[in-house]
Amino acid sequence: xxxxxxxxxxxxxxxxxxxxxxxxxxxxxxxxxxxxxVTLESDKATMEVPSPEAGVIREIRVKLDDTVSEGDVVAxxxxxxxxxxxxxxxxxxxxVTAAAAEQQPAEVADPAEQAPAPKPPEVKPVSAxxxxxxxxxxxxxxxxxxxxxxxxxxxxxxxxxxxxxxVNGTGSKGRITRDDVTAHVKSVMSGGAAAPSGSIGGLxxxxxxxxxxxxxxxxxxxxxxxxxxxKISAAHLHRNWVGIPHVTQHDEADITDMEAFRLANAEDAKxxxxxxxxxxxLIKAMVASLRRFPRFNASLDRDxxxxxxxxxxxxxxxxxxxxxxxxxxxxxxxxxxxxxLGAELAEISAKAREKKLKxxxxxxxxxxxxxxxxxxxxxxxxxxNAPEVAILxxxxxxxxxVWNGSEFQPRLMLPLSLSYDHRVIDGxxxxxxxxxxxxxxxDLRRLTL
Numbered sequence: 001x002x003x004x005x006x007x008x009x010x011x012x013x014x015x016x017x018x019x020x021x022x023x024x025x026x027x028x029x030x031x032x033x034x035x036x037x038v039t040l041e042s043d044k045a046t047m048e049v050p051s052p053e054a055g056v057i058r059e060i061r062v063k064l065d066d067t068v069s070e071g072d073v074v075a076x077x078x079x080x081x082x083x084x085x086x087x088x089x090x091x092x093x094x095x096v097t098a099a100a101a102e103q104q105p106a107e108v109a110d111p112a113e114q115a116p117a118p119k120p121p122e123v124k125p126v127s128a129x130x131x132x133x134x135x136x137x138x139x140x141x142x143x144x145x146x147x148x149x150x151x152x153x154x155x156x157x158x159x160x161x162x163x164x165x166x167v168n169g170t171g172s173k174g175r176i177t178r179d180d181v182t183a184h185v186k187s188v189m190s191g192g193a194a195a196p197s198g199s200i201g202g203l204x205x206x207x208x209x210x211x212x213x214x215x216x217x218x219x220x221x222x223x224x225x226x227x228x229x230x231k232i233s234a235a236h237l238h239r240n241w242v243g244i245p246h247v248t249q250h251d252e253a254d255i256t257d258m259e260a261f262r263l264a265n266a267e268d269a270k271x272x273x274x275x276x277x278x279x280x281x282l283i284k285a286m287v288a289s290l291r292r293f294p295r296f297n298a299s300l301d302r303d304x305x306x307x308x309x310x311x312x313x314x315x316x317x318x319x320x321x322x323x324x325x326x327x328x329x330x331x332x333x334x335x336x337x338x339x340x341l342g343a344e345l346a347e348i349s350a351k352a353r354e355k356k357l358k359x360x361x362x363x364x365x366x367x368x369x370x371x372x373x374x375x376x377x378x379x380x381x382x383x384x385n386a387p388e389v390a391i392l393x394x395x396x397x398x399x400x401x402v403w404n405g406s407e408f409q410p411r412l413m414l415p416l417s418l419s420y421d422h423r424v425i426d427g428x429x430x431x432x433x434x435x436x437x438x439x440x441x442x443d444l445r446r447l448t449l
Contacts, residue, residue, distance in 0.1 A: 004058060007037060007075045009049055009068050017067040020074075021175060024048070024152045029057045031077070038062060038074050039150040041175075048152065055079040149176035157181050187304070229324035240386045245422040248381045248393075249430040253438035255281075255397060256412045261444055269339065274346035278414070279317065279371055280338055282394065283345075285440035286367060287313045287334045293433045297366050299387040300424055307424060316365035316385060317345065319352040326352040327385060329365040373397060373414075382419050389424045392437075393417035414441065 012018060022039035025031060036048035037057070059076040062068060149157070149164055156178055157164050167184045169176035215221050226234065258281055269276035290297040290313055299308045313334045316327040328348040333341060351357050368385045371394040382393035395415040401408040418434050425433075440446050 003079045005053070005077050005079060006073045007049065007051060007077050009040070009070050009072045009074060011070055012040070012047065016069045018069065020062050020064055020066045020068060021171065022150050022152065022177070023060060023062070023064060024150075025057050025060070025075075027057055027060055031055065031057060036150075036152045039152060040068065048150065049074055051077060053077065053079050153178055153181060160185055227323040229321070229326065233324055236386075237383050241383050244384050244386060246381065246384060246419050247422045247427060247430070249418045249420065249427070249434050250379050251416045251418075251431075251434040251438055253414045253416060253441040254402065254411050255414045255441050258441055258444055259397075259412050265338075269342055272339065272343060274343045276338075276342050277345070278373065278397075279369065279394075280342045280345060281441060281444075282369055282371070282392070283315050283317070283330065283333055283341055284338060285437050286315055286369065286392065288440050288446065289433055289437045290367065291334075292436055293429065295425060295429065296390050296420070296433055298389055298424065300389065300421065304423075310366050312366070314364050314366050316362075316368035316388075317349070318368060318370040319349050321353045321355075323355070326357065326362065327365065327368055328352050328357055328361050329363065331364065367391065369394065377415075379415050379417050382417060384419055384421060389421040390430075390433075391419050393419065 009018075018040045020038050021041045024036045024038060031037070031051045032054045033051060035051045037051055038049050040047050040049065056078045057075055058078050061073045061075055068074065149169070153176055154164065157167070160181065162181055162185060164176055164181075167176050167180050170180055171177045255278065258278070262276055262278060262281065266276050294309050295307070297310050297313065299310070300306075301308055312332065314329050314331045315333050316329045319326045319328060328351070330341065330344055330348065336344070348357075348361065351361065365385065365388060367388055368382075368391045370382045370391060372380065373394050373396045375396070377395040378398075379395055380393050382391045384391050393416070395417065397412050397414040399410050400413045402411040402413070403409075416434055416438060418430055418437075420430050
């Protein structure tokens with residue numbers, strides 16, 4: 001025979017409307033007395049609502065991010081038959097000394113009178129201190145000093161022998177979840193291939209803060225706040241540079257014939273309202289290279305163990321704007337000719353400079369191209385635009401003497417710099433990719449107009 005009881009939020013002090021940050025059980029789970037069911041988070045501490053008895057969870061009455069107060073029902077528990085038996089069984093008869101027996105006969109007290117009514121287990125707020133350390137309800141969480149995790153997660157980490165100081169938290173306010181601990185263990189066991197969700201390559205990056213320097217002590221200064229785009233880009237680029245193992249492969253393409261063709265068709269393009277740039281030919285050559293080397297047209301899944309191969313060809317192009325770098329995306333490049341791509345590139349670049357890009361205009365890229373050819377330079381190391389696995393950097397072309405087997409000839413050479421994610425792409429494949437890309441630029445007959 002079973003009995004279903006309501007498990008309510010006990011006295012949690014003066015706190016009300018406390019959010020539920022973690023649900024530790026599921027419907028149908030067998031629990032023991034004192035097992036945590038849900039985790040709550042006040043302004044001061046993290047606390048669990050435990051099960052008062054052993055049994056089976058029949059219903060969860062709350063969801064993540066719900067707010068609860070004292071007396072709110074969080075779950076329904078079907079008490080096990082063993083627990084009911086233990087509750088109704090009379091306590092063992094008290095031993096009576098001989099002296100007491102002479103004065104008064106031993107009496108067996110009524111169980112209902114002798115045993116006090118069971119009280120809900122006290123909810124002990126747990127600070128975010130070292131694992132297993134208990135604190136009072138007023139103990140403040142100091143996320144800069146200690147890991148931030150619920151008691152259940154701390155127990156789980158202790159069972160696995162995981163130091164939470166090395167785990168990146170992806171929950172609300174940087175809280176470490178059970179999944180974060182699991183992913184950390186997985187990452188360690190696989191040699192770092194699997195990164196926790198939302199972390200940077202599985203690394204616990206605990207950099208010391210930069211020292212605060214009063215530069216005005218040394219001379220006149222001026223302060224200029226970064227633009228909104230620069231602020232967003234800065235965080236994105238820093239994450240990518242630190243979290244992705246970059247390697248850059250350098251090569252050159254002989255674009256003498258390509259440049260002659262481009263100049264021959266420049267007037268036609270101008271008549272259609274756009275400028276025909278070398279970047280358009282690079283996009284077409286990139287599509288051909290992605291077809292030949294599909295690993296470059298891919299993204300690494302969040303589990304760090306699965307490669308997602310894409311069968312579409314969308315190319316992002318870095319555009320220098322007054323507010324910072326933008327990377328709009330040209331879609332379905334394999335279906336478009338040189339002139340069509342040239343017109344589309346001019347249009348989307350203008351939208352970027354005029355701040356008219358829509359969210360969909362910068363999403364869905366397969367690979368990016370960053371061209372500094374109009375400015376100068378001979379080579380550079382572009383930062384991969386995650387979740388892409390490669391990016392092509394292009395510097396300014398220069399006329400160079402090239403040996404043709406019998407003599408040196410002046411040829412227009414274009415420097416190429418391919419940065420790639422070494423977790424996905426090997427150096428040999430990167431060299432083959434850049435050489436194939438260069439061969440397509442060198443022979444226009446291989447490009448579909």
